């Protein structure tokens with residue numbers, strides 16, 4: 152599957168321009184991490200990809216065909232986890248998933264439902280009413296409905312929200328396995344979620360793409376722009392963006408990113424998080 156987003160802009164009726172002339176190509180198999188600060192336009196982009204919203208201008212092609220022409224076909228191949236999804240509180244987990252399987256037109260829905268319940272570790276809650284679940288368990292029900300029927304395209308808006316660290320690792324690995332033969336696009340604020348598993352990152356801010364490439368390429372772009380220093384050594388330099396402050400027995404150790412690091416800052420190898428913060432901080436300065 153190949154999705155071509157061509158010069159897409161999206162302005163909400165309120166007048167807010169959420170995406171500006173954005174172009175992007177997504178091809179399976181791959182696991183693509185969509186990163187960006189709050190309000191960057193990630194959810195809007197995902198809603199356009201599932202045809203829940205129409206772009207104000209530009210086009211989206213799926214395997215060369217306009218999305219709107221193939222919408223029906225696409226929806227049959229799509230697993231989507233929106234950011235806020237309504238669950239049917241009075242249904243049990245299994246009933247809700249049965250209902251979603253019916254909507255997707257799955258043939259052997261019983262087997263498919265049992266399988267996704269196992270995949271998201273909710274066997275113990277299959278008969279529990281959704282209203283009685285914790286936030287993390289509800290999120291797993293959302294992931295389960297997206298996985299139903301093994302769709303070739305998975306669009307997951309902040310799938311790891313509300314999950315504990317152990318569960319996050321479980322799902323990170325699950326998405327990575329899933330993407331071996333499919334196209335998985337997931338949005339997140341959490342760098343660790345994309346660190347070791349995504350083969351491609353797309354960073355957006357203010358509705359525009361700031362970066363697209365591998366995590367290694369993002370890190371390379373930050374080399375020479377990350378360093379550490381003791382707070383007491385700090386000058387008053389402008390343009391230094393502090394990313395961490397740690398209290399130690401010798402004082403406060405700071406980590407910072409900047410276009411040009413002052414002499415008292417000791418250069419350090421960038422992590423993916425440093426590289427992301429460097430990219431975003433440059434955007435903020437411009």
Ligand SMILES: Nc1ncnc2c1ncn2[C@@H]1O[C@H](COP(=O)(O)OP(=O)(O)OP(=O)(O)O)[C@@H](O)[C@H]1O
Pocket residue numbers: 163164165167168169187188189190191192193194195196234
């Ligand atoms: N229905 C809407 N009407 C008007 N403006 C909207 C609507 N939905 C989103 N926006 C605005 O569009 C911009 C992009 O929002 P979007 O939800 O796509 O960002 P996001 O990157 O997903 O943010 P977050 O990480 O906080 O979920 C924001 O400024 C937001 O306030």
